[in-house]
Amino acid sequence: xxxxxxxIGNGMAGARTVEEILARNGDFSxxxxxxxxxxxxxxxxxxxxxxxxEDEAGIYLNDLSWYADNDITLNxxxxxxxxxxxxxxxxxxxxxxxxxxxLIIATGSSxxxxxxxxxHNPKRGFHQGVxxxxxxxxxxxxxxxxxxHERAVVIGGGLLGLEAARGLxxxxxxxxxxxxxxxLMERQLDEKAGHMLQASVENKLGIKVITNAMTTEIxxxxxxxxxKLADGTVIPCDVVVIAAGIRPNTQVAADxxxxxERGIVVDDQMRVQDEEDIYSVGxxxxxxxxxxxxxxxxxxxxKVLADHITGRDTEAAYTGSKLSTKLKVAGIDVASMGLIAxxxxxDEVIIYSEPKKGVYKQLIIRDGALxxxxxxxxxxxAAGLIQSFDRAQALPxxxxxxxxxxxxxxxxxxxxxxxxxxxxxxxxxxxxxxxxGVVNAGCKTVSxxxxxxxxxxxxxxxxxxxxxxxxxxxxGEAEEDPAAxxxxxxxxxxxxxLMDAIRKYELTSVSAVFEKLVPGGEHDAKxxxxxxxxxxxxxADRYVDERDARFINDRVHANIQKDGTFSVVPQMKGGVxxxxxxxxxxxxxxxxxxxxxxxxxxxxxxxxxxxxxxLPAMWADLDMPSGYAYGKSFRTVKTCxxxxxxxxxxxxxxxxxxxxxxxxxxxxxxxxxxxxxxxCPRNCAEAYVKDLGVVAIDGGKWEIYVGGAAGAHIRKGxxxxxVDSPEEVIRLTGRFLQYYRENANWLERTYAFxxxxxxxxxxxxxxxxxxxxxxxxxxxxxxxxxxxxxxWKERAVPATPGQFRTSLPLTVLPQVPVRS
Amino acid sequence: MTITPLAPTVLGxxxxxxxxxxxxxxxxxxxxxxxxxxxxxxxxxxxVCPHKGGPLADGQIDNKVVxxxxxxxxxxxxxxxxxxxxxxxxxxxxxxxxxxxxxGD
Numbered sequence: 071x072x073x074x075x076x077x078i079g080n081g082m083a084g085a086r087t088v089e090e091i092l093a094r095n096g097d098f099s100x101x102x103x104x105x106x107x108x109x110x111x112x113x114x115x116x117x118x119x120x121x122x123x124e125d126e127a128g129i130y131l132n133d134l135s136w137y138a139d140n141d142i143t144l145n146x147x148x149x150x151x152x153x154x155x156x157x158x159x160x161x162x163x164x165x166x167x168x169x170x171x172x173l174i175i176a177t178g179s180s181x182x183x184x185x186x187x188x189x190h191n192p193k194r195g196f197h198q199g200v201x202x203x204x205x206x207x208x209x210x211x212x213x214x215x216x217x218x219h220e221r222a223v224v225i226g227g228g229l230l231g232l233e234a235a236r237g238l239x240x241x242x243x244x245x246x247x248x249x250x251x252x253x254l255m256e257r258q259l260d261e262k263a264g265h266m267l268q269a270s271v272e273n274k275l276g277i278k279v280i281t282n283a284m285t286t287e288i289x290x291x292x293x294x295x296x297x298k299l300a301d302g303t304v305i306p307c308d309v310v311v312i313a314a315g316i317r318p319n320t321q322v323a324a325d326x327x328x329x330x331e332r333g334i335v336v337d338d339q340m341r342v343q344d345e346e347d348i349y350s351v352g353x354x355x356x357x358x359x360x361x362x363x364x365x366x367x368x369x370x371x372x373k374v375l376a377d378h379i380t381g382r383d384t385e386a387a388y389t390g391s392k393l394s395t396k397l398k399v400a401g402i403d404v405a406s407m408g409l410i411a412x413x414x415x416x417d418e419v420i421i422y423s424e425p426k427k428g429v430y431k432q433l434i435i436r437d438g439a440l441x442x443x444x445x446x447x448x449x450x451x452a453a454g455l456i457q458s459f460d461r462a463q464a465l466p467x468x469x470x471x472x473x474x475x476x477x478x479x480x481x482x483x484x485x486x487x488x489x490x491x492x493x494x495x496x497x498x499x500x501x502x503x504x505x506x507g508v509v510n511a512g513c514k515t516v517s518x519x520x521x522x523x524x525x526x527x528x529x530x531x532x533x534x535x536x537x538x539x540x541x542x543x544x545x546g547e548a549e550e551d552p553a554a555x556x557x558x559x560x561x562x563x564x565x566x567x568l569m570d571a572i573r574k575y576e577l578t579s580v581s582a583v584f585e586k587l588v589p590g591g592e593h594d595a596k597x598x599x600x601x602x603x604x605x606x607x608x609x610a611d612r613y614v615d616e617r618d619a620r621f622i623n624d625r626v627h628a629n630i631q632k633d634g635t636f637s638v639v640p641q642m643k644g645g646v647x648x649x650x651x652x653x654x655x656x657x658x659x660x661x662x663x664x665x666x667x668x669x670x671x672x673x674x675x676x677x678x679x680x681x682x683x684x685l686p687a688m689w690a691d692l693d694m695p696s697g698y699a700y701g702k703s704f705r706t707v708k709t710c711x712x713x714x715x716x717x718x719x720x721x722x723x724x725x726x727x728x729x730x731x732x733x734x735x736x737x738x739x740x741x742x743x744x745x746x747x748x749x750c751p752r753n754c755a756e757a758y759v760k761d762l763g764v765v766a767i768d769g770g771k772w773e774i775y776v777g778g779a780a781g782a783h784i785r786k787g788x789x790x791x792x793v794d795s796p797e798e799v800i801r802l803t804g805r806f807l808q809y810y811r812e813n814a815n816w817l818e819r820t821y822a823f824x825x826x827x828x829x830x831x832x833x834x835x836x837x838x839x840x841x842x843x844x845x846x847x848x849x850x851x852x853x854x855x856x857x858x859x860x861x862w863k864e865r866a867v868p869a870t871p872g873q874f875r876t877s878l879p880l881t882v883l884p885q886v887p888v889r890s
Numbered sequence: 891m892t893i894t895p896l897a898p899t900v901l902g903x904x905x906x907x908x909x910x911x912x913x914x915x916x917x918x919x920x921x922x923x924x925x926x927x928x929x930x931x932x933x934x935x936x937x938v939c940p941h942k943g944g945p946l947a948d949g950q951i952d953n954k955v956v957x958x959x960x961x962x963x964x965x966x967x968x969x970x971x972x973x974x975x976x977x978x979x980x981x982x983x984x985x986x987x988x989x990x991x992x993x994g995d
Contacts, residue, residue: 504975521974522974524962524963524974527962560952581910581928592953594952595950595952595954595955595957595964596957596962596964598950599950616909618911618951619910621959622948622949622959633943634943634945634948870908870911871906871908872906872907872908875914876945877913877923877945878914
């Protein structure tokens with residue numbers, strides 16, 4: 071049977087709740103009562119109406135036809151004065167009585183008027199020239215009056231007061247904002263942010279702001295001529311707008327015997343306390359002690375109320391909202407969420423302040439999660455911060471990334487603004503449409519989408535964009551990926567736990583790791599290479615080398631090319647060679663008709679296009695050690711000509727580079743390690759952008775930089791330390807590399823590893839030895855150095871049957887043209 | 891999934907293929923990659939990656955998939971289906987008989 075639903079309140083909360091009920095096909099005959107003689111409008115837009123950027127028609131959410139179309143009886147301009155809970159009727163001031171089965175109270179709030187002498191006129195409510203700023207009628211009256219006058223005072227420096235002040239400027243030239251507190255928007259902003267906002271409001275908008283201003287009196291006999299402050303200051307004006315806050319409209323509820331504290335007390339289903347059939351929603355409702363004055367919580371409340379009242383989901387519960395706002399206050403970007411000040415000594419506070427531009431950003435982080443944020447003057451990162459705040463997401467180690475776009479293109483691309491065919495991954499040619507297709511098919515983790523599309527699996531630069539698209543396409547329901555913290559995708563453990571377990575169970579082979587540490591013992595092809603590298607680092611001589619755990623490059627000690635051939639790069643320490651060596655390389659290149667001979671960026675010579683079966687013979691003819699241009703390993707040390715010949719060189723970079731390469735050649739790790747030594751700060755060897763770069767400076771000293779990169783990511787390394795001797799450089803290089811090998815994630819290059827750990831922390835460990843592990847690091851790297859064997863010696867007898875057998879015997883290979 | 895029927899052909903001794911690795915065999919005009927899984931069983935698939943022609947026998951495997959060494963796309967060794975939206979690869983019946991690899995039924 072159709073039930074009678076009565077809604078007291080025709081504002082945003084009442085109307086939204088009715089919309090939600092209609093959307094659930096609730097079987098009700100609906101009657102709504104509204105104080106205001108209109109359909110319902112977006113109260114938030116009154117500021118725009120005042121500012122002249124919106125007209126009245128534009129702010130209506132539902133006009134009168136909506137009520138008719140949905141068979142809703144609207145009593146606009148009819149005020150309810152009493153509820154009879156027992157007879158289940160509401161009584162209006164016009165004498166009518168309306169019965170209900172279910173009742174919703176959505177009476178919202180009213181503007182609060184501070185006690186100011188002479189603010190009221192006994193005949194006409196407010197004194198002439200004084201306005202509240204709450205309703206459409208208030209706004210209309212204010213606009214009409216302001217047009218014919220010159221000077222306005224706004225009382226209240228919160229959001230509404232600022233909007234009113236800004237809007238009034240559209241109608242008169244002189245606006246002063248009075249705020250009783252010490253800084254603007256004190257509920258949302260800390261003091262510094264409030265002052266920054268004030269400076270912008272004053273300097274950019276030309277609104278005068280007076281804080282700590284207690285208004286005590288309205289001056290003027292028949293109409294306003296000024297206001298007087300507690301300190302005696304008189305501000306002449308023609309218009310006064312009160313925007314000093316709101317109070318929930320609870321009178322009807324209280325008069326009718328419902329439980330009212332600060333607001334009407336409701337439970338998690340939005341039902342009024344102890345009432346079966348009466349609900350309350352919006353600004354007038356008090357839930358778990360909280361009143362909400364923003365729209366987002368209201369939307370959530372309306373959904374729960376609708377679920378419950380229609381019986382769609384009687385378990386639906388509203389559990390409260392985390393408050394965040396992102397808006398333009400008087401034309402200035404402001405966002406605020408959670409805490410506005412730290413509460414404990416352990417709260418991490420990050421502040422960026424640029425007064426000249428009016429930009430202020432503050433983050434408060436507690437236990438690794440965002441507990442609060444304030445942004446003034448730049449909201450470009452607000453959306454991401456609100457998401458992190460709402461969901462208590464893990465935060466980037468580089469906290470600055472939360473406040474700025476670092477290293478990426480200026481201005482983030484928004485997924486919604488991208489056409490479907492826009493290419494997201496420029497390495498693997500994956501479009502936005504392809505990513506969305508996979509998400510729509512049910513894959514809602516970033517790594518899952520990356521696996522399926524290969525997006526972000528090339529250089530990795532587009533990963534943040536892929537993540538944003540997945541989140542957008544999943545409609546905010548992107549799933550946390552448990553595997554994100556694992557060292558390799560097939561073994562459910564982060565690196566420290568994995569290493570502990572490997573040691574505990576003495577797992578010396580890759581298959582032993584799978585069998586012991588993976589539930590069900592399942593092997594995983596994509597995890598083998600990472601595990602092989604880790605086990606070799608951990609066990610050195612005791613490592614049981616299962617050749618199938620190696621990637622093809624490591625099986626045949628050469629880098630596979632697009633046509634299945636390989637490249638051969640002999641070692642050339644420090645990029646220094648001899649005529650004899652060059653002759654030998656030339657002869658080999660001619661003998662094997664090498665299709666391309668190329669100088670590499672690492673100062674070596676690359677012989678490209680070599681069939682696998684020719685590798686051992688070529689190595690024998692070259693009779694040079696492997697340059698390791700194929701592994702996740704120590705690659706090369708680039709050097710400049712140093713002090714022997716260069717007019718500027720202050721240190722013998724060439725000799726030091728050769729010595730470093732001699733010592734650490736072939737060292738395997740979680741990622742490549744590219745090094746350089748340069749003889750002076752002119753940096754010809756590009757040492758600032760290497761995993762480890764050494765720079766000679768005057769006075770016989772050497773600077774060591776770590777964490778640099780100049781690939782898809784560009785980063786200048788961080789100065790680790792300045793030392794006095796090449797021996798010290800060699801020792802600390804080994805210690806740093808060993809720390810990286812033991813602690814970096816698989817494929818995590820130093821440019822990510824160093825900022826993740828923090829250069830200060832790395833300095834503590836590697837230089838100052840605060841953890842007391844320096845000796846162990848030195849010993850471990852020494853063991854690895856002693857275990858070095860040139861893999862190109864593995865040529866007389868193959869390590870496995872068919873090690874160098876071709877894998878594409880008959881195909882006409884896509885030929886790389888021979889360059890003569 | 892494509893299973894291509896073939897007359898039984900002896901490809902060679904089993905110990906030509908190290909455990910967990912693959913080797914390519916030319917059979918008529920076909921090129922077939924045969925893998926020896928760590929569980930002891932064999933799988934045979936077309937040797938050329940349909941994406942960009944990579945040599946699948948050089949790829950890494952587990953007991954389910956092969957990962958092409960060039961761009962790391964993966965295919966199910968039993969069904970030939972791609973795990974990453976690529977065209978499928980052909981799969982062939984293969985077994986061990988008296989220490990030899992027999993391709994076909």
